[in-house]
Amino acid sequence: MYIEAQSVSKEYATVRAVDKVSLVAQGGEILALLGPNGAGKSSLVRMLVGLTQPDEGAIIYRSAADGSAQSLATEAFGYLPEDRGLYLDRTIVDNLNYIARLRGLDKATAKQNIEHWLARFDLSERATEPMRQLSKGNQQKVQLIATLLHNPKLVILDEPFSGLDPVNQEFVLRVLEELRTAGTTVILSAHQMALVERMADKLMLMNKGKVIAQGSLPQVRQQLQTQQSLMVEFSTDVDAETVAQVPEVQAVESLDSRNYVLQCQDSVAPEALLVALQGCAPVVQFSRQQHSLHELYLQAVQS
Numbered sequence: 001m002y003i004e005a006q007s008v009s010k011e012y013a014t015v016r017a018v019d020k021v022s023l024v025a026q027g028g029e030i031l032a033l034l035g036p037n038g039a040g041k042s043s044l045v046r047m048l049v050g051l052t053q054p055d056e057g058a059i060i061y062r063s064a065a066d067g068s069a070q071s072l073a074t075e076a077f078g079y080l081p082e083d084r085g086l087y088l089d090r091t092i093v094d095n096l097n098y099i100a101r102l103r104g105l106d107k108a109t110a111k112q113n114i115e116h117w118l119a120r121f122d123l124s125e126r127a128t129e130p131m132r133q134l135s136k137g138n139q140q141k142v143q144l145i146a147t148l149l150h151n152p153k154l155v156i157l158d159e160p161f162s163g164l165d166p167v168n169q170e171f172v173l174r175v176l177e178e179l180r181t182a183g184t185t186v187i188l189s190a191h192q193m194a195l196v197e198r199m200a201d202k203l204m205l206m207n208k209g210k211v212i213a214q215g216s217l218p219q220v221r222q223q224l225q226t227q228q229s230l231m232v233e234f235s236t237d238v239d240a241e242t243v244a245q246v247p248e249v250q251a252v253e254s255l256d257s258r259n260y261v262l263q264c265q266d267s268v269a270p271e272a273l274l275v276a277l278q279g280c281a282p283v284v285q286f287s288r289q290q291h292s293l294h295e296l297y298l299q300a301v302q303s
């Protein structure tokens, strides 16, 4: 199954939380929604799982086989909500049995799946403890198990990494990669750029309800990158002012009297810049610095 959002918008009393957002998430693919607090990620996710309806546009679930539109059966998807929903006074295993029944699993399959996932998440020995006794991270792991228990084909996770330590974040990342390998469609929202950068096939950056960049990581980089940073080392001392006078250079940061970091428009060809810089003094080293997704994201949402 795959999912398509066609120019969906959602408005609350005073705010347009989602503004004409379109996306397609295919089986065997991880789509990550990124954006600052209030960007509209959860509002979008709630529409994707059918909890709320778009004011404009449409959400369509399609068969992977022939692309025909389908209704979304509860057993077909797993949803990790932003407001976690398990009963804190009940034990882990009671909670998971309850979820398994809701998802239509028979007793034997429920038992088998619960045991499998508890072992996988290293929680088998705590199965009979009330949720309340667990750390925040372990509660989050049980929430994830509740989402995956019935082997859904479409998994939608609102901030799956929140509350997890780095080791467990890595672990969840591996689980998501396994789901992808198994052909599951995975959509998640997250704030952890470095993790998302490593795993997502597609990214969608939102700000104030709108999409500001969308596509594969290289495509998103290209859409966000308006400036490039270059490092230059001259063979002799050069004044910062002399370097700043090179027309292509927008900003200069001096590391010492021979080494500079330069900011230029992304459209400037490095070869042309190198020729211009040679006019200041012979250049012994010249390289382009790669901005991290985190840096590009900050530039985009703060501008």
Ligand SMILES: Nc1ncnc2c1ncn2[C@@H]1O[C@H](COP(=O)(O)OP(=O)(O)OP(=O)(O)O)[C@@H](O)[C@H]1O
Residues within 6 Å of the ligand: 012, 013, 015, 016, 017, 035, 036, 037, 038, 039, 040, 041, 042, 043, 044, 082
């Ligand atoms: N039920 C609601 N009623 C009114 N306004 C809402 C409601 N839900 C969300 N909003 C508003 O819609 C905007 C988008 O919120 P949303 O929770 O979708 O953002 P988000 O990107 O998920 O943020 P975060 O990263 O903080 O979870 C915000 O301005 C928020 O205050």
